[in-house]
Amino acid sequence: xxxxxxxxxxxxxxxxxxxxxxxxxxxxxxxxxxxxxxxxxxxxxxxxxxxxxxxxxxxxxxxxxxxxxxxxxxxxxxxxxxxxxxxxxxxxxxxxxxxxxxxxxxxxxxxxxxxxxxxxxxxxxxxxxxxxxxxxxxxxxxxxxxxxxxxxxxxxxxxxxxxxxxxxxxxxxxxxxxxxxxxxxxxxxxxxxxxxxxxxxxxxxxxxxxxxxxxxxxxxxxxxxxxxxxxxxxxxxxxxxxxxxxxxxxxxxxxxxxxxxxxxxxxxxxxxxxxxxxxxxxxxxxxxxx
Numbered sequence: 001x002x003x004x005x006x007x008x009x010x011x012x013x014x015x016x017x018x019x020x021x022x023x024x025x026x027x028x029x030x031x032x033x034x035x036x037x038x039x040x041x042x043x044x045x046x047x048x049x050x051x052x053x054x055x056x057x058x059x060x061x062x063x064x065x066x067x068x069x070x071x072x073x074x075x076x077x078x079x080x081x082x083x084x085x086x087x088x089x090x091x092x093x094x095x096x097x098x099x100x101x102x103x104x105x106x107x108x109x110x111x112x113x114x115x116x117x118x119x120x121x122x123x124x125x126x127x128x129x130x131x132x133x134x135x136x137x138x139x140x141x142x143x144x145x146x147x148x149x150x151x152x153x154x155x156x157x158x159x160x161x162x163x164x165x166x167x168x169x170x171x172x173x174x175x176x177x178x179x180x181x182x183x184x185x186x187x188x189x190x191x192x193x194x195x196x197x198x199x200x201x202x203x204x205x206x207x208x209x210x211x212x213x214x215x216x217x218x219x220x221x222x223x224x225x226x227x228x229x230x231x232x233x234x235x236x237x238x239x240x241x242x243x244x245x246x247x248x249x250x251x252x253x254x255x256x257x258x259x260x261x262x263x264x265x266x267x268x269x270x271x272x273x274x275x276x277x278x279x280x281x282x283x284x285x286x287x288x289x290x
Contacts, residue, residue: 024049035060042068047077054080058087058094066095073101078111085114089121107164119163125229125236129253132216132289145214148286150267153204155280157183160199165270170201171231173266177203187225187277202269202280211261216289219267220252222282229270232258244274252287259286 027049031038038056041049054072058065065087072084085105092098099122106118133142158170158180169175180203183191188200219230219237226247230237237253240246259265271279 027053031056039064039068042071047075047080050075050077051080051083054083055087058083062091062094069095070101073105078114081105081109081111082114082117085109085117089117092121103167106167112162115162115164119167122167125166125239127236127238129238131218131252131254142215143290144287145212145290146209146288148206148208148288149283150204150206150219150285151185151280151283153206155183155185156180156203157188158201159193159196160201160270161196163199165199165201170203171236171268171270172234175203175268183279185283186279186281188273188279189277197273197275197278199270199272200279202271203266205264205266206286207264208259208261208286212288214288214290216254217256217259218252218254218287218289219284220250220287221280221284222250223248224269224271224280224282225273225276225278227272231266231268231270233260233266234268241272250282255286 023044023046027041027044027046031041031053035056038053038060041053042057044050044053050072054068057068069084069088072080073088075081075084085102088094088098088102092102095101102118102122106115106122109115109118132138156177158165158177160170165171180201181192183202188196193200219232221228221240224240224247226244227239227241228251229239229241230253232255235258237255237258240249240251242249269280273279
């Protein structure tokens, strides 16, 4: 049923489009009788034939799809590149260098839609948030030993409309922030970015005291509008991503292992805002727990 629907869609495409109808009909008849013949049309002058031939190779002969995908990623026709990118994002092992190809696409392709697909597929950060007060094996009262406020420190800020900052290592302590701008706590729309919705990055550096007797160290946010991803000293701590509904919720992340006592630390925050005000607009702090 699925294959029948696929052929019907393609046939409709052939009928509705006036250009090169005879060539597309010939292609359709050929691959209908012999699906393996699709490989012979991967470099056809007609971009729609190239695109659909690529689709058939990927669907029916994935073990032979690596080279066709690699070639298609450089195609001048956007939908051919889109077909290759979407397939590679769905099953990255279609090409032995699948991740590297997607990273390159995420940074270089001219199509924003294609870049966004590649960016989503190359997101390498995953970590479950575990807090001391939520640990069922911890039988003791959790007390805050010391609080280190962070919101008044000199934040650096950069927008990331292509969502490629993680590919450029914006989260790294040694990231080049010379092009980043100073910003204060509050919506970025009120600080020179009135028309911007999307991803942006914040970074601050702060010094921790000499080690205090403690059982955990956490970074606490009273609220960020609206979705948040956090790194401490280049190590991913986790995300607070509940969509628009999460814009006023407080949250915390453990950084016990990542914090550097008696030394400079780097906190990096990636924020996504879909509409209205966005950014770190409420206080945040380091809490040292006992």
